[in-house]
Amino acid sequence: MRKQSIILLLIIGSFIQFIQAQPVMETGGQKMPNEWIDAVTHHKIIKLTQREESSLSFYFHNNPFIDNKMVFYGKDEHKKRQYFIVDLATFKVTQLTHHAGNITGEILSTTRKEICYQSADSVFACDVQDGTERLVYVFPDNFKGDITTINADGTLLGGVYASPEEKEISRRYPQKHDYFNRIFEAHLPRTLFTININKKELNKLFTDTAWLNHVQFSPTNPQLMMFCHEGSWHKVDRIWTINTESKKGTLVHKRTMDMEIAGHEWFAADGNTIWYDLQLPKGKTFYVGGTNLQTEMEIKYQLNRDEWSVHYTSAKDNKMFAGDGGDSAAVAKAKDGKWIYLFMPNGDQFQSEKLVNMKNHQYKLEPNVHFSPDEKWIIFQANFEGTENIYAVEIKKS
Numbered sequence: 001m002r003k004q005s006i007i008l009l010l011i012i013g014s015f016i017q018f019i020q021a022q023p024v025m026e027t028g029g030q031k032m033p034n035e036w037i038d039a040v041t042h043h044k045i046i047k048l049t050q051r052e053e054s055s056l057s058f059y060f061h062n063n064p065f066i067d068n069k070m071v072f073y074g075k076d077e078h079k080k081r082q083y084f085i086v087d088l089a090t091f092k093v094t095q096l097t098h099h100a101g102n103i104t105g106e107i108l109s110t111t112r113k114e115i116c117y118q119s120a121d122s123v124f125a126c127d128v129q130d131g132t133e134r135l136v137y138v139f140p141d142n143f144k145g146d147i148t149t150i151n152a153d154g155t156l157l158g159g160v161y162a163s164p165e166e167k168e169i170s171r172r173y174p175q176k177h178d179y180f181n182r183i184f185e186a187h188l189p190r191t192l193f194t195i196n197i198n199k200k201e202l203n204k205l206f207t208d209t210a211w212l213n214h215v216q217f218s219p220t221n222p223q224l225m226m227f228c229h230e231g232s233w234h235k236v237d238r239i240w241t242i243n244t245e246s247k248k249g250t251l252v253h254k255r256t257m258d259m260e261i262a263g264h265e266w267f268a269a270d271g272n273t274i275w276y277d278l279q280l281p282k283g284k285t286f287y288v289g290g291t292n293l294q295t296e297m298e299i300k301y302q303l304n305r306d307e308w309s310v311h312y313t314s315a316k317d318n319k320m321f322a323g324d325g326g327d328s329a330a331v332a333k334a335k336d337g338k339w340i341y342l343f344m345p346n347g348d349q350f351q352s353e354k355l356v357n358m359k360n361h362q363y364k365l366e367p368n369v370h371f372s373p374d375e376k377w378i379i380f381q382a383n384f385e386g387t388e389n390i391y392a393v394e395i396k397k398s
Contacts, residue, residue, distance in 0.1 A: 022035060022036065022037050022044065022398065023036045023037070024036070024037045024038075024039050024042075025037070025038075025039055026038075026039050026040070026357065026360075027039075027040075027045065027356055027357045027358070027359075027360065027384060028357075028358075028359070028360030028361060028382070028384025028385060029359075029360040029384065030385070031385055031386075032045075032047065032384075032385050033047075034046065034047045034050055034091075035047070037398050038355075038356055038357055038393075039357075040354070040357040041339075041353075041354050041355055041356060041357060041397075042397050042398055043355045043356065043393050043394055043395075043396075043397055043398060044393070044394040044398045045356060045391055045392070045393050045394075046091075046377075046391065046392045046394075047389055047390075047391055048070070048086055048088070048091060048379065048389075048390045048391060048392055049072065049074065049084075049086060049093065049389050049390045050091055050093070051074070051093055053074055053075040053076065053077070053079075054074055054075045054387060054388045054389075055072055055073075055074035055084070055381075055388060055389050055390050056072060056073055056074060056381055056388050056390070057070075057072050057368050057370065057379065057380065057381040057390045058071070058072065058073075058106045058108075058368065058370070059106060059368055060264075060266065060311035060312075060313055060324075060366075060368040060369060060370065061214075061216055061265075061266035061267070061313075062106040062107070062108070062149075063108055063110070063219070064106075064108060064370065065108075065110075065370075065372075065373050066108060066110050066113060066128055067373075068087065068088050068089055068373055068374075069085050069086065069087050069088060069128070070085065070086050070088055070379070070390075071083060071084070071085050071096070071108055071115055071128065072084055072085075072086065072390055073103075073106075076095065076098075080099070080100070080101070080102060081102040081103060082095055082096070082097045082098065082099065082103065083095075083096045083097045083103065083115055083117065083126070084096060085128055086390075088372065088373070088392075094131075096115065096126050096128060096131055097117070097124075097126055097133070099119050101119055101120070102119070103117045103118065103119045103124075104117060104118050104119075104146070105117030105118050105147060105148075106148075107147060107148065107149060107150045107157070108128075108150075109150045109154040111152070111153055111154035112125070112154040113127060113128055113129060114126060114127055114128065114154075115128055116136065116147065116150055116157060118146065118147055121138055121139045121144055122135060122137070122138050122139075123135075123136040123137040123138070123139075123147055123157065123195070124136060125197075136157070136195070136197060136200070137157075137195050137197075137200055137202075139202075140202075143161055143193075143202065144161070145159050145160065145161040145191075145193055145202075146159050146160060146161075146162070147159040147195070148160070148214075148215045148216070149215050149216050149217045149225070150217060151194075151217040151218075151222040151223075151225075151244075152217065152218060152219055152220050152221060152222045152271075153222045154197070155196065155197055155198060155222065156194045156195065156196060156197065156217070156222065156244065157194065157195040157197060158192070158193070158194050158195075158215050158216075158217055158225055158244075159192075159193060159195075159215055160190055160191065160192055160193070160212050160213065160215055160227075161190065161191040161193060161204075162188070162190055163188045163189055163190070165186070165188050166183055166186070166188045166190070169182050169183055169186065170183070180231075181232070183211060183230075184211055184230070184231035184232065184235075187209040187210075188209065189207050189208070189209055190207065190208065190209075190210075190211060190212040190213075191204055191205075191206065191207040191212075192204075192205040192206045192207075192212055192215065192225070192227060192242065193205060194225075194244055203244075205225075205242060205244060205247055206242060206247060206249065210229040210230075210231075210236070211229060211230035211231055212227050212228070212229065212230070213227065213228050213229075213230035214226075214227060214228040214230070214265070215227045216265075216266070216267060218267055218271045219267055219269060219270075219271050220270060220271030220272075221271050223243050223244045223245050224241055224242075224243060224244075224271070224293075225241065225242050225243075225244055226239070226240070226241050226252075226265065226267065226274065227240055227241075227242065228240065228263065228265065233261035233262065233263045233282070234255075234258075234259045234260065234261050234281075234282050237251055237253070237254050237255055238253075238261075238262055238263050238265070239251070239252040239253050239262060239263070239265045239274060239276060239291075240252060241274075241293070252265070252274050252291050252293075253274075253276065253278075253289065253291055253298070256280075257280060257281055258281065259281035259282045260278075260279065260280055260281050260282070261277075261278070261279045261281070261282045262276045262277065262278045262279075262289060263276060263277055264276060264277045264310070264311055264312070266312075266313065266314075268290070268314055268318055269314070269315075269316040270316070270318075271293075272292060272293055272294060273290045273291065273292050273293065273318065274290065274291050274293065275288060275289070275290045275312065275314055276288070276289050276290070276291075277289075277308075277309075277311075277312065278300055279331070282331065283331050283332065283333065285302070286302065286303050286304070286305060286307070286308045286332065287300040287301060287302050287303070288300065288301050288303070288312050288321060288343070288350070289301075290318075300348065301321075301343070301345050301348060301349060301350045302348060302349050302350065303323075303343065303349070303350045303352065305332050305333070305334050305335075305337070306332075306334045306335065306336045306337045307323065307325075307337070307341055307343075307350065307352050308323075308326055308330075308331070308332035308334060308337060309323025309324050309325050309326060309337075309341060309369075310323075310324050310325070310326050310330065310363070310366050310367070311323070311324050311366060311367075311368055311369060312324075312343075312369070313369050313370060313371060314371075315371050315375050316371075316375065318345075319344070319345065320342065320343070320344060320371070320375070320395075321342075321343040321344075321345070321350065322340070322341060322342055322343065322355075322369045322371065322378045323340070323341040323343060323369065324340055324341075324358075324366065324367035324368065324369045324380060325337050325338050325339045325340060325341060325358055325363075325367070326338070326363060327363040329363075330363065338357070338358040338359050338361065338363070339354045339355070339356060339357065339358055340354075340355045340356035340358060340367065340369065340378060340380055340393060341353065341354060341355065342355055342378065342395060355378060355393045355395070356380070356391075356393050358382065358384065360384040361382045361383060361384040362383055365381065365382070365383050365388060366381075367380040367381055367382055368380060368381055372392060375395075376394065376395055376396065377392040377393060377394055377395065378392065378393050378395060379391070379392045380392075380393070
Protein backbone atom coordinates (compact mmCIF):
# COMPACT_ATOMS: atom_id res chain seq x y z
CA MET A 1 0.00 0.00 0.00
CA ARG A 2 2.83 2.37 0.92
CA LYS A 3 4.60 1.55 -2.35
CA GLN A 4 1.43 2.34 -4.34
CA SER A 5 1.08 5.67 -2.52
CA ILE A 6 4.67 6.60 -3.35
CA ILE A 7 4.13 5.73 -7.03
CA LEU A 8 0.94 7.79 -7.07
CA LEU A 9 2.74 10.78 -5.53
CA LEU A 10 5.51 10.49 -8.12
CA ILE A 11 2.94 10.44 -10.93
CA ILE A 12 1.14 13.48 -9.50
CA GLY A 13 4.45 15.29 -9.06
CA SER A 14 5.47 14.59 -12.66
CA PHE A 15 2.08 15.81 -13.88
CA ILE A 16 2.40 19.03 -11.87
CA GLN A 17 5.89 19.62 -13.32
CA PHE A 18 4.48 19.10 -16.82
CA ILE A 19 1.67 21.59 -16.21
CA GLN A 20 4.14 24.10 -14.80
CA ALA A 21 6.38 23.67 -17.85
CA GLN A 22 3.42 23.93 -20.23
CA PRO A 23 1.10 26.62 -18.83
CA VAL A 24 -2.39 26.70 -20.31
CA MET A 25 -3.10 30.34 -21.14
CA GLU A 26 -5.06 32.71 -23.32
CA THR A 27 -2.77 33.61 -26.19
CA GLY A 28 -1.67 37.24 -26.06
CA GLY A 29 -2.90 40.35 -24.32
CA GLN A 30 0.05 39.96 -21.95
CA LYS A 31 3.72 39.01 -21.88
CA MET A 32 3.84 35.33 -22.82
CA PRO A 33 6.33 32.65 -21.69
CA ASN A 34 8.53 30.98 -24.30
CA GLU A 35 6.14 28.00 -24.41
CA TRP A 36 2.46 27.62 -23.57
CA ILE A 37 -0.71 25.79 -24.53
CA ASP A 38 -3.50 27.85 -26.08
CA ALA A 39 -6.41 27.71 -23.62
CA VAL A 40 -8.99 27.59 -26.42
CA THR A 41 -7.41 25.33 -29.02
CA HIS A 42 -5.19 23.18 -26.71
CA HIS A 43 -2.29 23.37 -29.16
CA LYS A 44 1.25 24.05 -27.99
CA ILE A 45 2.88 27.34 -29.05
CA ILE A 46 6.60 28.15 -28.91
CA LYS A 47 8.20 31.58 -29.31
CA LEU A 48 10.95 31.02 -31.88
CA THR A 49 12.56 34.47 -31.70
CA GLN A 50 13.45 34.71 -28.04
CA ARG A 51 15.07 38.13 -28.28
CA GLU A 52 14.23 41.66 -27.14
CA GLU A 53 14.05 43.50 -30.47
CA SER A 54 11.30 43.19 -33.09
CA SER A 55 11.44 40.01 -35.21
CA LEU A 56 9.45 39.42 -38.39
CA SER A 57 9.01 36.43 -40.69
CA PHE A 58 9.19 36.26 -44.47
CA TYR A 59 6.14 36.92 -46.65
CA PHE A 60 3.94 33.84 -47.01
CA HIS A 61 5.27 32.73 -50.43
CA ASN A 62 8.96 33.34 -49.69
CA ASN A 63 10.85 30.31 -48.40
CA PRO A 64 12.75 31.11 -45.15
CA PHE A 65 14.09 27.60 -44.40
CA ILE A 66 17.45 25.98 -44.99
CA ASP A 67 17.99 22.58 -43.34
CA ASN A 68 16.47 22.99 -39.85
CA LYS A 69 17.09 26.71 -39.64
CA MET A 70 14.93 29.73 -40.48
CA VAL A 71 16.05 33.11 -41.76
CA PHE A 72 14.08 36.12 -40.53
CA TYR A 73 14.54 39.85 -40.30
CA GLY A 74 14.51 42.04 -37.27
CA LYS A 75 15.89 45.13 -35.64
CA ASP A 76 19.43 45.08 -34.31
CA GLU A 77 20.63 47.00 -31.26
CA HIS A 78 20.84 50.15 -33.43
CA LYS A 79 17.20 49.73 -34.54
CA LYS A 80 18.32 48.87 -38.08
CA ARG A 81 16.62 46.11 -40.05
CA GLN A 82 18.98 43.16 -40.53
CA TYR A 83 18.76 39.45 -41.34
CA PHE A 84 19.09 36.79 -38.64
CA ILE A 85 18.90 33.00 -38.59
CA VAL A 86 17.39 30.82 -35.85
CA ASP A 87 18.06 27.15 -35.20
CA LEU A 88 14.62 25.54 -34.91
CA ALA A 89 15.93 22.87 -32.51
CA THR A 90 17.91 25.03 -30.08
CA PHE A 91 16.34 28.49 -30.74
CA LYS A 92 19.86 29.94 -31.01
CA VAL A 93 19.70 33.22 -32.99
CA THR A 94 22.64 34.47 -35.07
CA GLN A 95 22.80 37.82 -36.84
CA LEU A 96 23.74 37.40 -40.51
CA THR A 97 24.00 40.95 -41.89
CA HIS A 98 25.51 44.11 -40.45
CA HIS A 99 24.58 46.85 -42.91
CA ALA A 100 24.57 50.51 -41.94
CA GLY A 101 21.18 51.00 -43.64
CA ASN A 102 17.99 49.00 -44.02
CA ILE A 103 17.91 46.04 -46.38
CA THR A 104 15.20 44.31 -48.42
CA GLY A 105 14.88 41.04 -50.27
CA GLU A 106 13.63 37.90 -48.43
CA ILE A 107 15.43 35.80 -51.06
CA LEU A 108 16.97 32.54 -49.82
CA SER A 109 18.76 30.12 -52.15
CA THR A 110 18.99 26.64 -50.66
CA THR A 111 21.20 25.68 -53.64
CA ARG A 112 23.78 28.39 -52.96
CA LYS A 113 23.13 28.44 -49.20
CA GLU A 114 22.95 32.20 -49.46
CA ILE A 115 20.44 34.90 -48.71
CA CYS A 116 20.30 37.67 -51.32
CA TYR A 117 19.18 41.16 -50.45
CA GLN A 118 19.33 44.75 -51.66
CA SER A 119 20.57 47.98 -50.14
CA ALA A 120 19.89 51.07 -52.29
CA ASP A 121 21.10 50.20 -55.82
CA SER A 122 23.32 47.27 -54.77
CA VAL A 123 22.53 43.55 -54.50
CA PHE A 124 24.46 41.42 -52.01
CA ALA A 125 24.63 37.75 -51.05
CA CYS A 126 25.46 36.43 -47.59
CA ASP A 127 26.50 32.86 -46.78
CA VAL A 128 24.03 31.60 -44.16
CA GLN A 129 26.67 29.32 -42.62
CA ASP A 130 29.59 31.68 -42.00
CA GLY A 131 28.13 35.14 -42.73
CA THR A 132 30.55 35.88 -45.59
CA GLU A 133 29.14 38.69 -47.73
CA ARG A 134 29.77 39.49 -51.40
CA LEU A 135 28.54 42.08 -53.88
CA VAL A 136 26.43 40.51 -56.63
CA TYR A 137 25.24 43.40 -58.80
CA VAL A 138 24.86 47.19 -58.95
CA PHE A 139 21.91 48.57 -60.93
CA PRO A 140 22.74 51.19 -63.58
CA ASP A 141 21.58 54.76 -63.09
CA ASN A 142 18.82 54.43 -65.71
CA PHE A 143 17.37 51.17 -64.34
CA LYS A 144 16.94 51.09 -60.56
CA GLY A 145 15.13 47.78 -60.16
CA ASP A 146 14.09 45.79 -57.09
CA ILE A 147 14.87 42.08 -56.68
CA THR A 148 12.27 39.77 -55.11
CA THR A 149 13.10 36.15 -56.03
CA ILE A 150 15.77 33.60 -57.05
CA ASN A 151 15.32 30.63 -59.36
CA ALA A 152 15.51 26.94 -58.47
CA ASP A 153 19.14 26.37 -59.47
CA GLY A 154 20.42 29.64 -58.00
CA THR A 155 21.53 31.17 -61.31
CA LEU A 156 18.98 33.98 -61.78
CA LEU A 157 17.56 36.71 -59.59
CA GLY A 158 14.22 38.13 -60.63
CA GLY A 159 12.42 41.37 -59.97
CA VAL A 160 10.61 44.37 -61.36
CA TYR A 161 11.52 47.91 -62.41
CA ALA A 162 9.12 50.78 -61.69
CA SER A 163 9.25 54.15 -63.43
CA PRO A 164 10.36 57.32 -61.63
CA GLU A 165 6.77 58.60 -61.97
CA GLU A 166 5.43 55.59 -60.05
CA LYS A 167 8.08 55.95 -57.37
CA GLU A 168 7.06 59.57 -56.93
CA ILE A 169 3.43 58.51 -56.34
CA SER A 170 4.63 56.04 -53.69
CA ARG A 171 6.77 58.75 -52.07
CA ARG A 172 3.94 61.30 -51.96
CA TYR A 173 1.32 58.77 -50.80
CA PRO A 174 3.10 56.21 -48.57
CA GLN A 175 -0.08 54.55 -47.24
CA LYS A 176 -1.47 51.69 -49.35
CA HIS A 177 -5.04 53.03 -49.34
CA ASP A 178 -3.66 56.29 -50.81
CA TYR A 179 -1.25 54.99 -53.47
CA PHE A 180 -3.00 51.79 -54.60
CA ASN A 181 -5.67 53.14 -56.94
CA ARG A 182 -3.46 56.03 -58.04
CA ILE A 183 -0.79 53.67 -59.35
CA PHE A 184 -3.35 51.30 -60.90
CA GLU A 185 -5.12 54.10 -62.76
CA ALA A 186 -1.89 55.78 -63.92
CA HIS A 187 -0.99 52.84 -66.23
CA LEU A 188 2.72 53.49 -65.94
CA PRO A 189 5.23 51.04 -67.46
CA ARG A 190 6.80 48.30 -65.36
CA THR A 191 9.46 45.87 -66.51
CA LEU A 192 10.17 42.30 -65.41
CA PHE A 193 13.86 41.42 -65.41
CA THR A 194 16.40 38.81 -64.40
CA ILE A 195 20.00 39.13 -63.26
CA ASN A 196 22.39 36.34 -64.20
CA ILE A 197 24.31 35.95 -60.93
CA ASN A 198 27.43 34.33 -62.42
CA LYS A 199 27.72 36.67 -65.42
CA LYS A 200 26.38 39.76 -63.62
CA GLU A 201 24.10 40.43 -66.60
CA LEU A 202 20.70 42.18 -66.59
CA ASN A 203 18.03 40.81 -68.95
CA LYS A 204 14.76 42.69 -69.51
CA LEU A 205 11.94 40.19 -70.05
CA PHE A 206 8.75 42.12 -70.53
CA THR A 207 7.33 45.64 -70.17
CA ASP A 208 3.67 46.50 -69.73
CA THR A 209 1.53 49.37 -68.49
CA ALA A 210 -0.29 46.81 -66.37
CA TRP A 211 1.00 46.98 -62.79
CA LEU A 212 3.42 44.01 -62.76
CA ASN A 213 4.12 42.79 -59.23
CA HIS A 214 4.58 39.83 -56.82
CA VAL A 215 7.36 38.21 -58.85
CA GLN A 216 8.12 34.61 -57.83
CA PHE A 217 10.27 31.92 -59.42
CA SER A 218 9.07 28.31 -59.53
CA PRO A 219 10.68 26.17 -56.79
CA THR A 220 11.50 23.47 -59.37
CA ASN A 221 11.64 24.97 -62.89
CA PRO A 222 14.58 27.43 -63.21
CA GLN A 223 13.03 29.11 -66.30
CA LEU A 224 9.51 29.65 -64.95
CA MET A 225 8.57 32.93 -63.29
CA MET A 226 5.18 33.92 -61.90
CA PHE A 227 3.96 37.50 -61.64
CA CYS A 228 0.68 39.31 -61.20
CA HIS A 229 -1.23 42.21 -62.70
CA GLU A 230 -1.66 44.26 -59.55
CA GLY A 231 -4.73 46.37 -58.83
CA SER A 232 -8.25 45.79 -57.54
CA TRP A 233 -8.60 42.05 -58.00
CA HIS A 234 -12.08 42.21 -59.53
CA LYS A 235 -10.71 44.43 -62.32
CA VAL A 236 -7.76 42.28 -63.43
CA ASP A 237 -6.93 38.79 -64.61
CA ARG A 238 -4.19 38.73 -62.04
CA ILE A 239 -2.05 35.56 -62.15
CA TRP A 240 0.48 34.98 -64.98
CA THR A 241 3.65 33.03 -65.71
CA ILE A 242 6.50 33.81 -68.11
CA ASN A 243 9.28 31.63 -69.45
CA THR A 244 12.56 33.48 -68.97
CA GLU A 245 14.08 31.95 -72.13
CA SER A 246 11.21 32.17 -74.63
CA LYS A 247 9.67 35.21 -72.86
CA LYS A 248 6.24 33.71 -73.51
CA GLY A 249 3.58 34.81 -70.99
CA THR A 250 0.62 32.64 -69.94
CA LEU A 251 -2.53 33.53 -68.01
CA VAL A 252 -3.01 31.05 -65.15
CA HIS A 253 -6.63 31.76 -64.15
CA LYS A 254 -9.21 33.79 -66.08
CA ARG A 255 -12.16 35.30 -64.23
CA THR A 256 -15.53 33.80 -65.15
CA MET A 257 -18.05 36.17 -63.53
CA ASP A 258 -18.54 39.77 -62.51
CA MET A 259 -16.67 40.64 -59.29
CA GLU A 260 -14.76 37.35 -59.21
CA ILE A 261 -11.35 37.67 -57.57
CA ALA A 262 -8.26 35.44 -57.47
CA GLY A 263 -4.99 36.42 -55.82
CA HIS A 264 -2.33 35.98 -53.14
CA GLU A 265 -0.95 33.26 -55.36
CA TRP A 266 1.86 30.84 -54.53
CA PHE A 267 3.62 27.83 -56.06
CA ALA A 268 3.06 24.34 -54.66
CA ALA A 269 6.32 22.79 -53.42
CA ASP A 270 6.51 20.47 -56.47
CA GLY A 271 6.06 23.42 -58.86
CA ASN A 272 3.18 21.71 -60.66
CA THR A 273 0.34 23.79 -59.21
CA ILE A 274 -0.26 27.45 -58.51
CA TRP A 275 -2.66 28.00 -55.60
CA TYR A 276 -4.63 31.17 -54.86
CA ASP A 277 -7.41 32.78 -52.85
CA LEU A 278 -10.55 32.47 -55.02
CA GLN A 279 -13.88 34.20 -54.36
CA LEU A 280 -16.96 33.65 -56.54
CA PRO A 281 -17.86 36.52 -56.33
CA LYS A 282 -15.81 38.76 -54.05
CA GLY A 283 -16.85 38.55 -50.41
CA LYS A 284 -19.59 35.93 -51.01
CA THR A 285 -18.30 32.39 -51.58
CA PHE A 286 -14.76 31.48 -50.54
CA TYR A 287 -12.32 28.92 -51.94
CA VAL A 288 -8.68 28.03 -52.18
CA GLY A 289 -8.25 27.42 -55.90
CA GLY A 290 -5.44 25.77 -57.81
CA THR A 291 -4.37 25.46 -61.45
CA ASN A 292 -2.25 22.53 -62.65
CA LEU A 293 0.38 24.03 -64.94
CA GLN A 294 0.71 20.88 -67.09
CA THR A 295 -2.97 20.02 -67.61
CA GLU A 296 -4.50 23.49 -66.98
CA MET A 297 -7.13 21.69 -64.88
CA GLU A 298 -8.48 23.72 -61.96
CA ILE A 299 -9.50 22.52 -58.51
CA LYS A 300 -11.11 24.43 -55.67
CA TYR A 301 -11.79 23.75 -52.00
CA GLN A 302 -14.60 25.69 -50.36
CA LEU A 303 -14.42 27.15 -46.87
CA ASN A 304 -16.75 29.32 -44.83
CA ARG A 305 -16.59 33.06 -44.24
CA ASP A 306 -14.92 32.88 -40.82
CA GLU A 307 -12.25 30.50 -42.20
CA TRP A 308 -11.19 32.88 -44.98
CA SER A 309 -7.58 33.91 -44.48
CA VAL A 310 -5.43 36.80 -45.60
CA HIS A 311 -2.89 34.23 -46.81
CA TYR A 312 -2.85 30.47 -47.20
CA THR A 313 -0.05 27.97 -47.65
CA SER A 314 0.28 24.29 -48.54
CA ALA A 315 2.26 21.29 -47.32
CA LYS A 316 4.67 19.53 -49.69
CA ASP A 317 2.11 16.88 -50.74
CA ASN A 318 -0.82 19.33 -50.96
CA LYS A 319 -2.74 17.26 -48.40
CA MET A 320 -2.56 19.91 -45.68
CA PHE A 321 -3.12 23.64 -45.93
CA ALA A 322 -2.95 26.46 -43.41
CA GLY A 323 -4.45 29.92 -43.17
CA ASP A 324 -3.77 32.97 -41.01
CA GLY A 325 -7.38 34.14 -40.59
CA GLY A 326 -8.53 37.74 -40.78
CA ASP A 327 -10.30 40.45 -38.84
CA SER A 328 -13.76 41.89 -39.40
CA ALA A 329 -12.42 44.75 -41.55
CA ALA A 330 -11.01 42.40 -44.20
CA VAL A 331 -12.76 41.35 -47.42
CA ALA A 332 -14.68 38.45 -45.81
CA LYS A 333 -16.11 40.66 -43.03
CA ALA A 334 -15.74 37.63 -40.73
CA LYS A 335 -17.40 37.83 -37.32
CA ASP A 336 -15.05 35.21 -35.83
CA GLY A 337 -12.06 34.98 -38.16
CA LYS A 338 -9.05 35.72 -35.94
CA TRP A 339 -7.44 32.27 -35.84
CA ILE A 340 -4.52 30.36 -37.27
CA TYR A 341 -6.17 27.48 -39.13
CA LEU A 342 -5.22 24.02 -40.32
CA PHE A 343 -7.19 22.83 -43.38
CA MET A 344 -7.58 19.27 -44.65
CA PRO A 345 -9.15 18.68 -48.08
CA ASN A 346 -12.26 16.50 -47.98
CA GLY A 347 -13.82 16.18 -51.40
CA ASP A 348 -14.37 19.73 -52.63
CA GLN A 349 -14.40 21.19 -49.09
CA PHE A 350 -11.87 22.10 -46.43
CA GLN A 351 -12.23 20.64 -42.96
CA SER A 352 -10.74 23.16 -40.56
CA GLU A 353 -9.13 23.07 -37.14
CA LYS A 354 -8.34 26.16 -35.08
CA LEU A 355 -4.74 26.15 -33.89
CA VAL A 356 -4.16 29.60 -32.35
CA ASN A 357 -6.60 32.10 -30.88
CA MET A 358 -5.55 35.42 -32.49
CA LYS A 359 -8.08 37.66 -30.71
CA ASN A 360 -5.26 39.79 -29.27
CA HIS A 361 -3.42 40.15 -32.58
CA GLN A 362 -3.76 43.32 -34.68
CA TYR A 363 -4.10 42.24 -38.31
CA LYS A 364 -2.36 45.28 -39.72
CA LEU A 365 0.59 42.89 -39.29
CA GLU A 366 -0.16 39.90 -41.53
CA PRO A 367 0.71 36.59 -39.80
CA ASN A 368 2.12 34.97 -43.00
CA VAL A 369 1.87 31.24 -42.22
CA HIS A 370 4.57 28.68 -43.18
CA PHE A 371 4.79 24.93 -42.59
CA SER A 372 7.98 24.01 -40.71
CA PRO A 373 10.49 21.83 -42.63
CA ASP A 374 9.23 18.68 -40.85
CA GLU A 375 5.60 19.83 -41.31
CA LYS A 376 4.82 19.23 -37.64
CA TRP A 377 4.43 22.93 -36.89
CA ILE A 378 2.95 26.03 -38.48
CA ILE A 379 5.11 29.13 -38.15
CA PHE A 380 3.66 32.65 -38.10
CA GLN A 381 4.38 36.17 -36.89
CA ALA A 382 2.21 38.08 -34.43
CA ASN A 383 2.02 41.16 -32.23
CA PHE A 384 -0.32 39.80 -29.55
CA GLU A 385 2.30 40.45 -26.85
CA GLY A 386 2.61 44.09 -27.90
CA THR A 387 5.82 43.53 -29.90
CA GLU A 388 6.45 41.57 -33.10
CA ASN A 389 7.75 38.03 -32.73
CA ILE A 390 7.73 34.74 -34.63
CA TYR A 391 5.96 31.70 -33.19
CA ALA A 392 5.35 28.05 -34.03
CA VAL A 393 2.16 26.15 -33.20
CA GLU A 394 2.24 22.36 -33.05
CA ILE A 395 -0.22 20.73 -35.44
CA LYS A 396 -0.71 17.79 -33.10
CA LYS A 397 -2.96 18.76 -30.21
CA SER A 398 -1.29 18.73 -26.79
